[in-house]
Amino acid sequence: MIWQFDLPILTLIVICGAFAILVKDLLGSAIIFGAYSFLMCLLWTEMGAVDVAFTEAAVGAGVSTVLFFAAVHRTSREVRSRKSGRKLYKGLGLLASGILGGILFYASGDFPGWADPASPAATHLSPHFITRTIAETSVPNIVTSVLADYRGFDTMFETAVVFTAGLAVLILLRIGGCRTAGPVWQTAAAIRPAYGDSIIRFVTRQLTPFIQLFALYVVAHGHHSPGGGFQGGVILGASFILLAISYDLNMAMNRINEKAALLLANSGLLLYAGIGLLCLLLGANFLDYSILQRILPGVDGVAARSHAMLGVEIGVAVTVMAIVMLIYNNLVSNGTYEKGL
Amino acid sequence: MNGFFIGAGVILCLLMILALYRTVVGPTIIDRMMGATVIGTKTTILLVIIGTIYGRVEMFVDIALAYAMLNFIVTIAASRYFTHHKNITGAGFGVFGRVPKRRAKR
Numbered sequence: 001m002i003w004q005f006d007l008p009i010l011t012l013i014v015i016c017g018a019f020a021i022l023v024k025d026l027l028g029s030a031i032i033f034g035a036y037s038f039l040m041c042l043l044w045t046e047m048g049a050v051d052v053a054f055t056e057a058a059v060g061a062g063v064s065t066v067l068f069f070a071a072v073h074r075t076s077r078e079v080r081s082r083k084s085g086r087k088l089y090k091g092l093g094l095l096a097s098g099i100l101g102g103i104l105f106y107a108s109g110d111f112p113g114w115a116d117p118a119s120p121a122a123t124h125l126s127p128h129f130i131t132r133t134i135a136e137t138s139v140p141n142i143v144t145s146v147l148a149d150y151r152g153f154d155t156m157f158e159t160a161v162v163f164t165a166g167l168a169v170l171i172l173l174r175i176g177g178c179r180t181a182g183p184v185w186q187t188a189a190a191i192r193p194a195y196g197d198s199i200i201r202f203v204t205r206q207l208t209p210f211i212q213l214f215a216l217y218v219v220a221h222g223h224h225s226p227g228g229g230f231q232g233g234v235i236l237g238a239s240f241i242l243l244a245i246s247y248d249l250n251m252a253m254n255r256i257n258e259k260a261a262l263l264l265a266n267s268g269l270l271l272y273a274g275i276g277l278l279c280l281l282l283g284a285n286f287l288d289y290s291i292l293q294r295i296l297p298g299v300d301g302v303a304a305r306s307h308a309m310l311g312v313e314i315g316v317a318v319t320v321m322a323i324v325m326l327i328y329n330n331l332v333s334n335g336t337y338e339k340g341l
Numbered sequence: 342m343n344g345f346f347i348g349a350g351v352i353l354c355l356l357m358i359l360a361l362y363r364t365v366v367g368p369t370i371i372d373r374m375m376g377a378t379v380i381g382t383k384t385t386i387l388l389v390i391i392g393t394i395y396g397r398v399e400m401f402v403d404i405a406l407a408y409a410m411l412n413f414i415v416t417i418a419a420s421r422y423f424t425h426h427k428n429i430t431g432a433g434f435g436v437f438g439r440v441p442k443r444r445a446k447r
Contacts (some may be wrong), residue, residue, distance in 0.1 A: 002394060004347050005387075008354035012361055019365040027422070031373045034415060035364050038377075038384040041404070045391050050400050053388075057404045061381070061411040069418045073425065200417060211410050218403065225400055231407075238411055245417050341421040 001114060005046045013039045024079045030068035034060065047114075050226040051143040054218075058231045062238030063324055066245070070332035073341055137305045139223045147228065148309040152287040156272050159229075159316050163269050166323030170262075173335035197246075204246040211239040219317045223306065229316025236317065237324025249333055249340030252325070258337065261322040261329075268319030272312050343394055350390045353383050369430045374419055381412045 016036040023029050037060025044053035112119030129146055139145040147155050212235075219232030244252035256264070276287040284291035289308035290301035299307065332340050357380055364376030385408045392401025423429050 002347065002350075002391070004351050005354060005391070008351065008357070012354075012357060015361060015365065023365070023367075025367075025370070027370055027419075028367060028373050031370070031377045031415075031419075032364055035361065035377045035380045038380050038408075041408075042384055042387055042391075045388055045401060045404065048395070050404070054404050054407065057407045058411070061408050062414055065415045066418045069415070069422055073422055077426070077428075200420075204417075207410070214406065214410060218407075225403055227403060235407060235411065238414060242414050242417070245414065245421055341418060341425070 001047055005042070009039055009043050009046065013043065026072050026077050026079060027069070030065055030072065033068065034065040037061070037064065051141075051147075051228070051231075054226045054231045055234075058234040058238070063234055063241065063328075066238075066241055067328060067331060070328060070341060073332060074334050136302065137309070138302045139306055139309060141223055141225065143226070144222050144228055144309065144313075148312045149287075149289060149305055152276070152312065155312070155316065156269075156276065156287070159269055159272055159319050162323050163265055163319055166265060166326045169327045169330050173330040200246050204242055208239050208243060211242070212236060215239065215317075219313055220310070222313055223309065229313035230320055232313075233317035233320025234324060236321040237328075240321075240325050241328050244328065244332070244340050249329060249337060252340075253329065253337060256322075256325060258326070258329070261326050265319050265322035265326065268315045268317070268322065271315035271318070275308055275311050275315070346390050346394050350387055350394070353387055353390070357383050370419070370423075371429065374416060378412070378416060381408060385409055385412075 013036065016032055016039060020029050020032040020036060023032060037056060041053045041056040041060060044050075044056055112121075116122065129142055129150065133139060133142050133145045137145045137149055139149075215232045215235035217232075218227035218235060219229060222228030222232070240252050240256065243255070275289070275292075278295075279288045279291050280286050282291045282294055289305040291304075292308050293299055293301045293304040296304055296307060329337060329340075360376045360379040360383070362376075364373050364380065367373055385405045388401050388405040388408070389398060392398035392405075395401070
């Protein structure tokens with residue numbers, strides 16, 4: 001923690017948060033949220049939470065602002081509010097949030113200090129994770145081993161939450177659109193040169209393979225550096241969103257259509273749960289990877305845990321990628337898959 | 342040496358205030374985009390500076406790379422948005438939440 005950075009960054013975050021609410025232009029609000037995300041990423045980094053910062057970076061730069069833009073594109077740029085009874089509701093809302101904020105502020109005094117070695121979290125579990133990770137899993141990045149091994153249940157259900165969010169968007173928006181058959185197959189050359197922006201298309205076409213390669217690196221290198229399934233999956237999904245924005249929604253949908261995206265989203269989660277089930281079938285607990293040494297040739301229990309973590313991360317990445325794409329495609333086309341941004 | 346990097350980082354943070362002013366005040370959406378993009382560029386540099394201060398720059402450079410690769414998607418999305426919609430100047434929207442009488446045209 002570097003206090004010289006804390007003060008300016010925290011001040012800027014508060015300014016960003018306040019103005020994101022105050023500005024009535026929703027596009028402007030979305031952009032201010034983007035700046036807020038940059039500053040939050042800086043704050044996480046400066047506190048040493050590198051994996052959290054990476055997630056913030058991938059989601060904030062690649063996906064969230066674009067999703068806001070897609071939603072504004074299909075709805076309205078204005079904030080609309082009813083006139084009748086506004087004063088009363090505003091007053092009640094202010095009172096409620098004031099009371100809640102006061103309670104939260106009061107309760108925050110009970111938290112242990114930052115990086116307090118005597119705090120409950122740092123006295124029981126953390127020493128085990130910090131001292132035993134290398135010996136038990138041979139993974140240098142403790143965050144990855146905690147996320148995918150020690151706390152594998154949490155991560156599996158987090159992936160399930162992402163999956164459910166994608167399904168919810170699909171159910172809400174696709175009902176009206178499911179009568180249309182979806183896009184027909186087109187080659188990249190046949191796509192209508194709608195706006196004549198060959199520079200953007202050329203740059204995007206050249207850059208997309210590198211973005212996807214970087215995403216695969218993030219997934220595979222999560223054992224040794226910050227990164228992992230969530231971050232890599234979001235970057236992969238963002239590369240497809242980039243294609244859909246710079247060309248056409250059809251172009252991205254031709255690469256991975258709705259059926260394939262749903263199949264990928266399912267199979268990623270199934271891969272995660274399947275590895276857990278495999279452990280169960282071999283006679284150990286659910287997600288107890290060390291038993292996998294019986295079927296993986298030439299590895300001991302420690303290496304088996306490391307390899308199984310990679311499998312789990314791949315499952316997470318596939319699910320997140322497919323869900324990010326599905327959410328964008330449905331938001332931007334109102335569920336019809338006909339015209340993108 | 343750390344003092345140099347901390348100083349450089351703090352100066353970058355303070356310079357961010359100028360970009361943030363443009364982002365929150367506007368008045369046009371292009372101003373906001375420019376401001377947010379400048380903040381993104383400074384963030385990329387600051388990430389590497391913080392990594393240097395902690396002495397683990399190889400851990401932090403991945404995040405900076407992700408920003409460098411993905412930061413322009415929002416700009417392209419905005420340009421696409423304004424090929425479908427008018428009112429690029431944000432006329433009709435008040436700066437700090439006051440909506441003037443002349444309503445915005447989509």
